[in-house]
Every structure is written in structure tokens, then in C-alpha cells.
Amino acid sequence: MKYIINIVLLLIINHSYSQTIKGKVLDSISQQPLELVNITLMTKNKGVYSNNNGSYSFEISNHLYDTLKVSSIGYNSKYIVLSQYKNQINVKLDIKLSEKITELDEVVIDFKKKKYNKKHTIGEDKVGNAGVSSLIGYETCVLLNNPLEKKGKLKNFYIKFKKRNNAVFTASLNIKFYSYDTKNKKPGYELYTKNLVVKPKNKKYTLNINLKDMDIFMPEEGMCIGIEFIDPNNESKKYDVIGPMYRFTYATEENLTWSKYRGKEWKKGIVKFDYKNDNRTGNVMIGADVLFTNE
Template structure:
């Protein structure tokens, strides 16, 4: 009995140690060895992970060491590491994507454009949402002219949150629309575009005119990744993140997707609880179109 008790205590201690395992490391560019700021570190089997800080460093409570880790960032190839790598401080080198995303953007000043057009969804019948850290939502915006252009600005409608746990930062991202898969496709801009919204009710305008982001003929998908740049240490789950982001009611069409820390896209369009409509992300843009 005594031997059994000792064995049981040892096993319990081992399980507790496993559950309490904390891994830490740094993510860097494989060529320049510069830190990859705000890279995502997440479990493959579960929607649980963290963001690196501005120095590319992270710390993560690991409950299941059998799960692989996915490391990803804008403009880099994803990398997966196995549990055998979880020893000491992890050094993770990410490889830049082979495609130079803006190499096709040439001689913009020599092209002739239409006047500025404001595109996106109507602001009627708004729906407020608090999006947790690590989640990215994305909305498809149609190009009704079917001519190439460029994006000048992005607009988000925000609502102040009186009682909240954390204040968010946003990483604005741009994708082609994959007509075959009917979801966001290839990245159009390969760098982080960080925005630090105020917790108040207002329309946030993000000027991107100088970035020469293509507005493709078949439209564009604009993503908003909600990230933590302000708080250190372990954050509590089920937290309220401010400010709230306004979605809107639309006719029945799937134009919104979401995902957790660069994993697979899922349909984010939902059925309204109060109307015979659907709810989609209300992202608006200013564009100019080639004449």
C-alpha cells in the first residue's frame, strides 16, 4: 500500500509538471536574424496560442506536449515544430515567402485613375462584437468595375466598451479573393500594418495610399487581426476586448471569414438573431480604378 501511494504521488507530480510546462523562445528572420514581431505561436489541434512581442519573444503554457506548434507571420512561410523541440529556449527561424508581394506594383504615378470610390457594406442595422485576441476576421469587397486599381484607405466602425478587460491592437491584412475556394487567398501585402484604436465610438480611417496595395479585378479581401501589444504575462480567457467592432445585416451572402492565429479560414457569416438577414463584417475601403 505504501509503495502504491508513493508511485501514485510520483505520477501525480509528473502529470502536474507536464500540465504546468511553460515553453519560451524567440522567432527571427532566417536570413537577417531580425526578430519577427507579433508572430503567432499556436497549437495545431486546439485554438490556443500566443503572439510574440515586438522583439519576437514568446512564452506559452503548454498543457499537451503531444501537440505540434504552428508558427506563422505575415510575409513568411508557416513553420511546424514537434513536441521533441520543446526543450530549453526555442530559436525559431521563419523563411520569407518567395513571392515579392509588391513587385507587380510599378509606375503607379504614370497610370490614370478614376476619382475615389467608397466600397463596402451599408451601415444600417449594426451588430456589435467583441473579438478575442488571436482572431482574424476578413471581408470580401467586390470590384464592380472589373478593372485593376489600388486601395487608398480602410474604414472600421468601432463602439466604445464601458467595461472591458483589455484594449486591442489591429493588424490590417489584404488578400486576393480565391474564386475557386470561395475564401481569402494569396496575400497582397507582406508586412504588418499595425493600428492602435481608441476605445471610443467612431469611424477609424486607416490611410494606406502610400503602400501601393492592389485592388484586383475580382475584388479584395480585407482582414483585421486582433492582437495584444499592450499586456504582458498570461491573459485571462473569455476576456472582453475593447473597442467593439461593428458588423452589419446584409442579404443572404457569404462574404465574411474568420480564423485563429493564421490557421484555416472558416465561414464567419452568421444568421441574424433579430432579422431575416445575415450578419457580415462591415469593412469599407476607398479605391481608385484604372481608366
């Protein structure tokens, strides 16, 4: 009986020291709530999303010597040192993010409206049925080279998926578009600064997304398209098997794929094969129809 009482007391004590940080993420100018903002620990791959009201809640009792990174497409990231809250049980904190300001190179304005009507299909589209899974919060990004080396306009793009038979949760997707940093050979600045969220099916198929009216342009050096597996309402559990799976092709010459977790640093590659000195990597099957001018 005494043993049982001790266990109950221990649980009560642990519960009483549970610490949570919660609040809203807001635009610093308009004060409007921001959804799908990533709130993540810097030293561990653990995080949450803000919901459609901008609200978030994160349990920090075991992470008081860590730092939270708060990031969203189109906004400057903010960092919160958690040790300042070690003597507080529940922390109420509204976080305000400022919009990114992109400095553009000097351009010559041409008032003649260009017609983009010459279509080229660009991307990985080889035969194969290999699949690779992902997790909530992970973004996979693929480089699409520009064969004409001139500015083009995206008409639509596709992602090839494979069914994950044992999936218990189907992720939503947040689609992102980046320039290609030719110096550092990785995704660069954002070309489109809004969330583009779609809900895929957990089956083998090609998901096509129409972008014709969105004015997303491919630079001369090509562009990178990122797909983040998201859970907008934070409904999935820690060990849930997530679907669907990406289909990918084997690559021996060039890696075109990167990945990152909730706005952290890009890491090269998504799949590497070490079996019997197999040095291949895997490039995810992503492609696009791009319109160019006839000039």
C-alpha cells in the first residue's frame, strides 16, 4: 500500500512541474494570426504547428536548456531561449514575426507584356516503383534544372506517390518554391511567400497541381520545389506511420534532392544506399510544366 501511495505522489509531483509555453503567432504589422508556423527545438527534432487561429502549445519541461526556433514562409525567423522560463509553470507568449524584405538586383523594366506559351516538361520521370517515406515536419526539396537558361513561368507541377500500406495518418503537404543557390549548391531564397497546402491520397498515383494563375517564375539557373509533410491540427501521434510515400529514381551522377526539419538547415540527399558499395542516391520524382516565351 505504501509503495502504491509513493507512486501516486510521484506522478502528482511530476504533473505539477509540467511546463507549457502557449500563445499566438502574429504578423508584427497587421497583428493577424499566422497559421502553419513551425515551432521547433533547435537540438531535437520535435515541434508543433500554429493552427488556423495562430494558436500554439508546446510542452517544455524537459527542454529548458534548449532554444525554440519559430519560422514561417515569407517571414524572418525568431529564436526563444527557454531557460528564461525555468521558474514558470505555464508561459503565455504571443510571438510576432516580421515579413522578409528581399533586396532585388537592378532590373530594366520592359513594359511590353511577355507571352509565355512554349511548354517544356522538366523533372525526374524515370521508370521505377521504389518508395521512400517521410515524417511530419520534414521537407523534401528537388532541383529542377532550366534547360533553356531563361526565365519561365510555372504552369503546373507533379509529384509521384506510392501507397504506404501500414499508414495510420495521411499527411497534408505544404508546397514551397525556392531559387537555386549555385554557389553553395542548395535551395536559396523563397520565390513564393504563401503557404500552398494540398491533401494527397495514400495510393500510387501522380498528384498534379495547377499553378498557371499564381505567377511563379523559374529563374535562369533553375528552381527548387519543396514538399513539407504537415499536420495542420497537430493530430498525429509520435510513432504514427505516415503516408503516402514518395517515389524516387536512382541517381549516380548528381544529387538533386535536399531535406530539412521544420525550417532548420538543409541536408543533402534523402536516400543513400550503402549496400555492397552501392554509391547511388535517390532523387524524388517531382517535375513541372514550364512555359517560356518564343523569343
